Amino acid sequence: MSDAGAATADPVLYEQSGKVVRVTLNRPDMRNPLAGDVIEALIAALERADADEGVSCVVLTGEGKSFCAGGNLNEIRKLSAEKTPLEIAEWYRRGIQRIPLTFEKISVPVVAAVNGHAIGAGCDLACMADIRIAGESARFAESFLRVGIIPGDGGAWLLPRVIGYPRAMHMLLTAEGVAPPKALDWGLVTEMVEDEALLTRAHEIAEAIASQPPGALREAKRLMRQAQVQSLADSLAEAAVMQGVLQQTEDHKEAVSAILEKRKPSFEGR
Numbered sequence: 523m524s525d526a527g528a529a530t531a532d533p534v535l536y537e538q539s540g541k542v543v544r545v546t547l548n549r550p551d552m553r554n555p556l557a558g559d560v561i562e563a564l565i566a567a568l569e570r571a572d573a574d575e576g577v578s579c580v581v582l583t584g585e586g587k588s589f590c591a592g593g594n595l596n597e598i599r600k601l602s603a604e605k606t607p608l609e610i611a612e613w614y615r616r617g618i619q620r621i622p623l624t625f626e627k628i629s630v631p632v633v634a635a636v637n638g639h640a641i642g643a644g645c646d647l648a649c650m651a652d653i654r655i656a657g658e659s660a661r662f663a664e665s666f667l668r669v670g671i672i673p674g675d676g677g678a679w680l681l682p683r684v685i686g687y688p689r690a691m692h693m694l695l696t697a698e699g700v701a702p703p704k705a706l707d708w709g710l711v712t713e714m715v716e717d718e719a720l721l722t723r724a725h726e727i728a729e730a731i732a733s734q735p736p737g738a739l740r741e742a743k744r745l746m747r748q749a750q751v752q753s754l755a756d757s758l759a760e761a762a763v764m765q766g767v768l769q770q771t772e773d774h775k776e777a778v779s780a781i782l783e784k785r786k787p788s789f790e791g792r
Contacts, residue, residue: 534563535585536570541578541732542725543571550586555594556643556675561617565624572628575791578732578739581724582651583635589660592642593618595669614674618643622676625650626747629740631731635724636660637717645693646677649684652743654710655724657717662700662710664693683750685710735773736791 535546545567547554554560571577584590601610625632634651638659645662648654656662664681666673673681673694681690685708693700702714715723731739741764749757768774772792780787 532563533557533559534567536567538577540729541576541736542581542728543567543574543577543579544581544583544721544725545571546582547584547590550584550588552594553588553591553639554584554586554644555591555597556618556621556647557594557597558617561621565620568624568628568630568632572630575736577630578734578736579728580630580632581635581721581728582632582647583721583724584637586638587659588638588644589634589636589640590644590647591639592644592665598669598671618675621647622650622680629744631739631743633724633728633731635720636662636711637720639663641665643673643675643677646673646675646680649677649680649710653712653727655713655715655720655727656702656705656711657720658702658714659717660702660705660711660714662693662705663697664690665697665699667695668697735771735777735787735789737771737773738768741768 531548533548535544535548537544537546545564547560547564549555549557549560556564568580571580601613605613631653632651634648634654636648636654636656638657638661640648640660640662642663642665645664648662664673664677666677672678678694681693684690685693689708692698700708700710702711705711706714713723734742745757745761745764748760752760773789776787776789
């Protein structure tokens with residue numbers, strides 16, 4: 523893509539097919555950094571998908587040969603030169619930190635299809651998704667120390683929860699890249715596929731997710747996410763309330779009937 527095209531193209535693409543939406547970071551000439559316009563467009567796309575009851579899964583990927591190269595170094599250098607420490611802190615709060623907070627609040631499941639580089643904030647962005655699969659050319663790196671900063675976008679909270687504290691510390695303190703075989707072994711991704719099969723496989727997973735009863739699907743994600751910060755007793759209490767509601771829905775009754783009658787269910791979100 524030319525520089526002129528980069529200036530005019532939508533920073534994030536939003537494409538819907540049935541109950542699945544593909545959200546694509548669209549700055550391939552710069553390896554899809556999380557610059558200001560991309561941040562705003564990504565948040566808007568996630569909120570749009572979450573608000574649409576007809577959407578049951580999002581596939582998140584990057585246009586071109588990279589998933590996301592992290593922060594825009596030119597933007598960061600300008601920020602360091604022109605703003606005070608307090609102003610920089612406020613920039614993070616009003617900017618990139620809104621991305622993990624958006625992921626935390628949405629109930630629609632997100633599958634990250636990681637193509638090429640997922641570096642720094644790009645690695646953390648992948649960790650914000652519920653499921654991650656990688657193409658064989660994917661490379662993950664928690665590389666903030668290489669440029670003398672720390673994960674300002676939630677990486678210190680996210681990465682240990684995905685791969686465990688010791689491995690997260692290894693990635694952070696060495697800034698070494700992690701290729702798909704190790705990423706698969708460490709649990710950073712659940713599948714590794716050939717690059718040309720990445721989006722096809724991501725959409726297969728998304729379609730499998732979207733085939734579930736839509737109300738129960740979103741409640742299941744909420745329950746799993748909330749359980750990460752709840753006691754067992756609190757999680758059980760919340761599950762009991764959710765279950766009481768879900769077992770009165772038409773979709774629950776349809777699911778049970780379809781299994782007993784050996785047919786494909788038809789869910790209506792009721």
